[in-house]
Amino acid sequence: MSTAWSFYLSTVMVYLGVNVMACLGLNLQYGFTGILNFSFIVYQAAGAYTAAVLTLGPHTAAMSFQRYIGGWSLPFPIPILAGGAVGGALAAAVGWIALRRLRGDYQAMVFLVVSLIATSVATNDVGLFNGSAGLSVIPKPLSGVVGMSLVGYQWFYVGITAIFCLLVYIVVRRITSSPLSRSLRAVRDHEQAAAALGKNVAALRMVSFVVGGVIAGISGAVLVGFISAWSPGAWLYPETFVFFTALIVGGTARNAGAALGALLVPVIFLESTRFLPQFGPPGLIDALQWVAIGLMALVFLWFWPRGVLPERRRIIALPTLRKESEREGAQA
Amino acid sequence: MFLQTVGFGIVTASILALAAVGFTVQFSVTNILNLAYGDVMTASAFVAYVSATAGLNPWIGMITGGIFGSLFSYLLNRFVYTPFIRRGSKLFVMIIVTISMSLILQNVMQIIWGPNFFTVPIPAGSSVRFLGMIFTTSQIVIIAVAVAAMLGLHSLLTFTKLGKAMRATATDPELARNCGIRTKRITDLAWLLSGLLCGLGGVALVIDLGSFQSTTGGEFLVPIIAAAILGGVGQPYGAMLGALVIGMATEMAALVINPEYKEVVAFGLLIVMLLIRPQGLLAEVASQKEVAA
Numbered sequence: 001m002s003t004a005w006s007f008y009l010s011t012v013m014v015y016l017g018v019n020v021m022a023c024l025g026l027n028l029q030y031g032f033t034g035i036l037n038f039s040f041i042v043y044q045a046a047g048a049y050t051a052a053v054l055t056l057g058p059h060t061a062a063m064s065f066q067r068y069i070g071g072w073s074l075p076f077p078i079p080i081l082a083g084g085a086v087g088g089a090l091a092a093a094v095g096w097i098a099l100r101r102l103r104g105d106y107q108a109m110v111f112l113v114v115s116l117i118a119t120s121v122a123t124n125d126v127g128l129f130n131g132s133a134g135l136s137v138i139p140k141p142l143s144g145v146v147g148m149s150l151v152g153y154q155w156f157y158v159g160i161t162a163i164f165c166l167l168v169y170i171v172v173r174r175i176t177s178s179p180l181s182r183s184l185r186a187v188r189d190h191e192q193a194a195a196a197l198g199k200n201v202a203a204l205r206m207v208s209f210v211v212g213g214v215i216a217g218i219s220g221a222v223l224v225g226f227i228s229a230w231s232p233g234a235w236l237y238p239e240t241f242v243f244f245t246a247l248i249v250g251g252t253a254r255n256a257g258a259a260l261g262a263l264l265v266p267v268i269f270l271e272s273t274r275f276l277p278q279f280g281p282p283g284l285i286d287a288l289q290w291v292a293i294g295l296m297a298l299v300f301l302w303f304w305p306r307g308v309l310p311e312r313r314r315i316i317a318l319p320t321l322r323k324e325s326e327r328e329g330a331q332a
Numbered sequence: 333m334f335l336q337t338v339g340f341g342i343v344t345a346s347i348l349a350l351a352a353v354g355f356t357v358q359f360s361v362t363n364i365l366n367l368a369y370g371d372v373m374t375a376s377a378f379v380a381y382v383s384a385t386a387g388l389n390p391w392i393g394m395i396t397g398g399i400f401g402s403l404f405s406y407l408l409n410r411f412v413y414t415p416f417i418r419r420g421s422k423l424f425v426m427i428i429v430t431i432s433m434s435l436i437l438q439n440v441m442q443i444i445w446g447p448n449f450f451t452v453p454i455p456a457g458s459s460v461r462f463l464g465m466i467f468t469t470s471q472i473v474i475i476a477v478a479v480a481a482m483l484g485l486h487s488l489l490t491f492t493k494l495g496k497a498m499r500a501t502a503t504d505p506e507l508a509r510n511c512g513i514r515t516k517r518i519t520d521l522a523w524l525l526s527g528l529l530c531g532l533g534g535v536a537l538v539i540d541l542g543s544f545q546s547t548t549g550g551e552f553l554v555p556i557i558a559a560a561i562l563g564g565v566g567q568p569y570g571a572m573l574g575a576l577v578i579g580m581a582t583e584m585a586a587l588v589i590n591p592e593y594k595e596v597v598a599f600g601l602l603i604v605m606l607l608i609r610p611q612g613l614l615a616e617v618a619s620q621k622e623v624a625a
Contacts, residue, residue, distance in 0.1 A: 036427055097603055101610045105365045106565065108427050109557050110606065112367065116554050117599045124592040238435055244428060283447050287439040294436035301416065301425055301432075 003151055010154035012271060017161035018223045019246070019262040021168045024255060025215030026243045028172055031252035031311075032181055033208040034188030036108035038240055039094065039115040040216055045122075045235035046090045047083030047217025048224035049129070052138045054079035055225070066130045076141040080164065080221040087217020088210050095209040100202050115237035122232035134231025141225045157226055164222050168215050172255060175211065184208055185253070238290060242266050245297040251307030260309055265296070337587045338580070339465030345579025346478030347536045351552065352559035352571040353485065354529030358405070360502040360566030361522035364413055365427050368434040370556065372408070372527065373534030374441060374549030376401040380535040381452050390454045391473065394535040401531020406523045408433065434550065441546035449543040452535070474536045481529060482572055488525075489568065498522060502566060554595045555582065558602040564611055577601070 022044060029035045049068075057073035074082075098110040122129040140153070141160065148156055175181055186194035187204050195201050224230050242265060250261025273289055300307065355369050380397035384390040416429050457469025467475070489495035500508040501518045509515045537552055538544035559578045563570025578598050585597035 030424075034424060036424055038431070097606055102606065104423060105427060106561070106610075109365065109367075109561070110602070112431075113554050113557050113599060113602065116551065117596060120592075120595050124590075241431060241435060244431075248428070281446055284443060287442040290439040291436050291443070294432040294439070297428060297432045298412075298436075301421065301429060302419065305421070305425065 006151050007154055010151070010158050012267060013158045014154075014161045014223075014226050015271075016263060016267045017158070017165040018219045018226075019243075019266040020259045021165055021215055021219035021222070022243055023246050023250070023258040023262040024168055024172045025212040025219065026240075027247055027252060027255065027258035028175065028184075028208050028215070029212040030244070031247060031254070031258070032176060032188065033184045033205055034104065035099070035205060035209055035212075036104065037111050037209070037212065038108060038237060039111040039118070040212070040243060041235045041237065041240040042094075042115050042118045043087040043091050043213040043216035044220035044223075045118070045230075045232070046220070047087040048220035048230050048235075049135075050086040050217070051079040051083040051221035052135050052224050052230050054082055055139050055141065056135065056137075057139075066133070066135055067127055068130060068135060069128055073139070079141070080218060080225065083221025083224075084214040084218035087220065088214035091210045091213020091216075092206070095206050095213075099205045099209060112237060115240065119232055119236055122235075129232060132231065132233055134229065134233070136229045138224060138228040138230065140228055161222055161226070164218055168218065169255070171211070172215070175208075176255060180204075180207070238293075241297075242270070242293060245293050245300075247307070248297050248300045248305075249307055251309035251311065253311040254307075254309050257307050257309035257311075261307070264308075265293070269293075269296075333587070335464040336466060337583050339467060339471075340586075341580035341583035342465075343467070343471045343474060343540060343579075344583055345576045346475045347533055347540055348555055348559050348575035348579050349478050349572050350481055350529050350536060351533030351556045352563070352575045353482065353568050354526040354533060355556050356560045356563070356565055356571040357485075357498075357522060357529070357568055358526035359560075361498055361526075362409065362413075362519050363505070364409070364417075365430060366405075366408075366413075367427065367430040367553070368408065368437055369530060370549035370551070370553040371434050371437040371441070372401055372404055372530050372549070373537065373552065374544065374546060375404060375437060376531035376534040377452070377538040377544055377549065378441060378445065378450070379531075380538075381450050384452050384454075390452055390539075393452065394477070394532065394539070397535035398528050398531040401529075401534060402524045402527035405527025405530060406520060409520075409523045438546055438550055445546060447545065449545050450538075451543045452539055454539055470539050474540060477532060477536065481532065485525075485529075485568060494518075494521065551595075555579075555598040558598040561602055562605050 022040070026037065026040050029037045029040070053068045053070050054072050054074045056068065056071055058071040094111075094114055098107050098114075102110065123132045125131070140157070142156075143153060175184075183194065183199050183204050184207075186197070186199060187201050191201055194204075243262075246261030246265040247258055248261070249264055250259070251257025269292075270289065273285065276285065278285070351369075351373065355366075358364070358366055358369070376397040379400040380390070380393035383396045384393035388396070412433060413426065413429065416426060421429065454470050460467050460469070460472055487495075489499060497508065497513045497518050498521070500511065500513055501515050501522075505515050508518075534549055538548060541548065555578050559574035560571050561574070562577055563572070563574030578601060581601055582594040582597050586594050589597075
């Protein structure tokens with residue numbers, strides 16, 4: 001394998017890992033709990049920003065061309081974990097406002113507005129977020145320590161991404177295979193019934209929302225360490241829609257479906273268009289890509305609303321009833 | 333300066349009233365949260381732009397924009413939203429369908445017109461002084477259109493059978509159908525009516541802004557949603573009140589703080605409202621529809 005291919009392949013694999021994490025997080029919120037979180041990208045961006053300012057170091061002469069909050073240079077896993085913490089804290093704050101008393105569609109409206117506003121604040125507030133220019137030359141984690149070649153470091157980062165991806169998967173898996181997930185799905189499918197059975201609907205939504213926020217933050221932090229740049233223009237609300245499309249294509253409420261969607265939509269589909277010859281005015285291919293993503297979501301919702309890997313039917317036989325029917329059968 | 337800001341506030345509130353009332357009527361009667369609303373506004377603005385640059389009077393352009401918004405909303409429902417509902421798509425799925433349409437519309441406009449800014453050519457009329465406030469002719473027309481639309485909607489909803497049928501459908505579709513109201517026809521009419529307000533609001537918005545591009549309407553969704561929720565979603569009068577509050581507050585904020593933060597102020601009001609009174613300012617119908625769970 002040539003160096004160029006090795007470089008490219010490792011880049012794609014890091015993107016895949018980041019997207020799998022994000023889709024697992026959004027799937028927990030949307031697929032399992034039924035929260036239409038159109039602001040998912042905001043928690044990802046917040047995690048990325050946190051990780052960036054925790055590695056950029058203080059405002060010395062070298063960094064004086066850009067402005068940001070704080071500025072520390074903390075060792076490797078801390079910035080990423082802090083990114084997750086900030087993503088979760090932001091999710092808790094937004095969830096506290098939106099999830100407590102509002103009906104599902106109102107929540108969706110508020111989340112969309114949160115995403116639009118976050119972009120507007122980050123773009124306009126040069127003092128805090130360096131405006132639309134964003135942050136650049138963010139140091140890559142452990143790059144000074146391991147002392148590898150460029151391609152070698154790329155594969156090292158694939159390893160880091162894989163570790164975080166695995167951790168996220170284990171956590172999500174713990175939740176989705178536990179009784180908690182049954183409560184979450186009850187909230188999704190029939191809120192009133194879940195409440196009538198004594199489930200605290202708002203608290204359950206909040207748990208899923210905050211865990212999703214933490215995962216979003218971690219995935220953003222892992223991504224920003226790899227691309228070493230952050231700008232508000234890269235985290236717009238349509239990016240959240242890419243994850244939604246991924247879940248719809250892959251299959252909601254199933255972790256394998258989320259991972260498959262992450263592979264198919266943000267990685268294979270969006271990467272393959274990179275190899276198209278450039279045509280038309282600048283921005284045309286991007287616009288066509290967005291139209292295609294929108295159409296993909298509509299087509300799947302129309303023909304395969306349950307996705308490639310549909311949610312498993314969970315049928316629980318009632319033991320007493322079955323015994324009675326068997327008894328009746330024996331009598332007859 | 334203060335009075336002039338009040339004047340700006342009235343203009344913004346007029347545009348917002350057109351858009352937010354359309355949004356809230358659409359949502360309450362049809363029960364579809366149409367997140368493509370802002371993009372239909374932009375599309376109507378492009379229609380007005382095309383007809384105005386083709387030599388038509390720009391104010392006739394506003395009417396063509398309104399008619400386009402009306403027909404387009406109707407067709408959007410007829411050929412996209414209704415088929416999905418018939419197929420059994422639930423609330424969540426419908427919201428994703430509308431946001432897909434939003435993305436598709438926005439980018440189709442981007443494909444056609446590129447990332448450039450456009451201006452609907454409006455001749456600079458003489459300015460009018462009124463109670464110490466100065467308005468341009470186009471601002472006066474925008475206010476007049478909004479007031480006329482609100483009065484028209486008010487008389488439609490209160491005095492005509494059609495309006496009463498619409499309110500009945502919004503409150504309880506099944507009961508309305510049992511009373512002999514043809515709810516399907518009422519829903520179609522609601523799409524036409526709200527689409528008209530959407531189109532007029534879109535053209536008014538871009539005339540007031542001066543220039544626009546394919547994302548303009550989508551971004552305007554923030555104050556629209558803020559005004560609609562502030563007034564209590566599904567309440568036309570609430571949306572009018574919400575539009576007035578948001579319009580004034582954002583212009584005041586632009587004077588006192590920074591024009592860049594107009595949307596943020598609208599958002600702040602929305603958050604405060606959600607915390608203290610999530611059912612909105614006027615909330616009789618809203619409470620029946622279980623707005624706040």
